[in-house]
Amino acid sequence: MRFDVSSTALLSRLQSVSKVIASKNSLPILDSFLFQLNGDKLTITASDSETRMVTSVEVMNVSGEGLFCISQKMLLDPLKELPEQPLTFDLDLDTLEVNVHYQNGKYNFIGQKGDTYPQQKPLKEDAISLTMDSQLLLSGISRSLFATADDELRPVMNGVYFDIHTDDLTFVASDGHKLVRLRNKTVQSPERASFILPKKPANVLKGILGKEKEQVKISFDDNNAYISTPGFEMVCRLIEGRYPNYNSVIPQENPYKVTIDRLSFLTALKRVSVFSNPASSLVKLQMEENQMQVSAQDIDFSTSAEEKIVCQFDGANMSIGFKATYLIEILSNINSPEVVLELADPSRAGVIVPTDNEEGEDLLMLLMPMMLND
Template sequence: MRFDVSSTALLSRLQSISKVIASKNSLPILDSFLFNLEGNKLTMTASDSETRLVTSVDVMNAQGSGVFAVSAKILLEPLKELPEQPLTFDINDDNLEIFIHFQNGKYNFIGQKGDTYPQQKPLGQNVVSILVDAQTLLNGISRSIFATADDELRPVMNGIYFDIHPDNLTFVASDGHKLVRLRNLSVKSSEKASFILPKKPANLLKAVLAKESEMVTIKFDDNNAYINCTNFEMVCRLIEGRFPNYNSVIPQNNPHKVIIDRLSFLNALKRVSVFSNPASSLVKLQLKENQMKVSAQDIDFSTAAEELIACQFTGVELSIGFKATYLIEILNNINSTEVVVELADPSRAGLIIPAENEENEDLLMLLMPMMLND
């Protein structure tokens, strides 16, 4: 086999799929990229046995065809240092000795047989398919992934729940303390269905989708999902199990509503939380007529801070405690200028929602309060 390929085109494709390769693999072949040459198209695969990413690059002057594997480390490290130029791959079909010729030199190493690389199982019964715009999918993953859990006892919480309805797609993530529900009304489906996308493939998709602009096809059965976009295909194992009924934990009647500038609130929290107890990261919000006092203290070190922020609030005075790190994360993942904080009482979850939703979106964030000691 022999072919020519652009060094930067090859490197950018390999880098984008290399993130799937685990540091310790059960099968040694998974430390390698799988290459498949057919005509003038070179298809490349990387996998960790749970998730695989496939992409391709156009090559020139191709001779022969076949499958071979190359250690990811051997290929990536030198390619990173090469300026843009054509590379010529020359592969001995008998012993898989590979020569890569470039402007000022050549690399030489032995490849591996591609036929030992794990094959991807096709989808089984009950396949559901939906079409999602790449940026819609990216937005849904980016704004919910921070709320996923790392819980060995409840694996269903360790991913993003895709709740598919005929007139919307809802992204949900929760770790039991915070919850994100992002409903997108532009995605339509012929049926009701759902799946839980694990955190690793979700993060890989984030990186891949940033460069995509077309529609993405998601096909899934009970165990696996195939996600196809213009330049990539991802196949991943889904988390099995039932996601909890997230709507039941969202409090409906919240008499206290605060409208506040998001950045003023966020920056005050960042400053005040420095003075909170590092173990609890507790901040106290005290609401009075059109004013919020954000305060924190660490009794062990005799440090304390408080700031006043103007807001729109009328009603009974109220104090509630939240974990500052969680509240900061939530505010970082909302884009609107102002947010609405809806509260019932100091022991019930607070809702944080954008004052103005983006087009076709309905975003809600929920945060459980912390007990105040006073």
């Protein structure tokens, strides 16, 4: 079996799917890529038994067809150092000897049988499908992924929850301290459904969707989801379990509203939080008429900082404490020039919303407060 392929085209496909390969696999063959040659199309598969990525690349001067596996390390590391040029793959499917010829040399190594690579189970007949713009999916995952948990006791919190209604799609993520709810009204589904996308495939999608401009099709049943675009297909096992009622934790009546420039607030937090206690990262927000004071201190090392920012606020004076790292993450994942901080009292969650939502979107972020010592 023999074929020619562009080195950069092959490398870019291998790099995009290699992100799912785990550093330690239960099956040794999962350290390899699965290749299937059929006509002038070479299909490449990578998997870690939970998540599977499939893509393809065009090849030329083909003779023969078949299925074979090549170690990720054997192929990726040398290809990264090669400039753009045609590669010729020459394989003996009986001995599994692989010869890769390029401009000034060749590699020679032994592959593995492709028929021992684990196969993917098809979706059940009652699977639900919906289609959306790739950038919409990227936006939903990017802005909610940071709020997911790493909780072995509550695995349902370790992923992005897709809450699908007939007239909108809501992305939800929470770790118990912070929560993101991004509702998009442009996605429609034939029926009410939901699933929890684990963190690893969500991260892989985040890296790949930036290059995609077409529609994405998502099909899922109780156990697995198939996410496909013209360039790739991902199959991943979903997190099983019931996601908590996220709407019940969002406070509805927030009498105090602070409208503030997002970048001024974000940069002030980054400067002041340097002087907070490293263990708690506590910052204090003190609201007065049209002014917010951001302060932090570390009693152990006698360091402190405070900064005043102009804002729109006309309620009674109040103070509230937040974990600076969480607040910085939240503000970094909002695109609006100004944000509104909605508060009820120092012991209840603060709600942060953009003043200008993007078209068809409704974004809400929530952060639990911390106790102030004074």
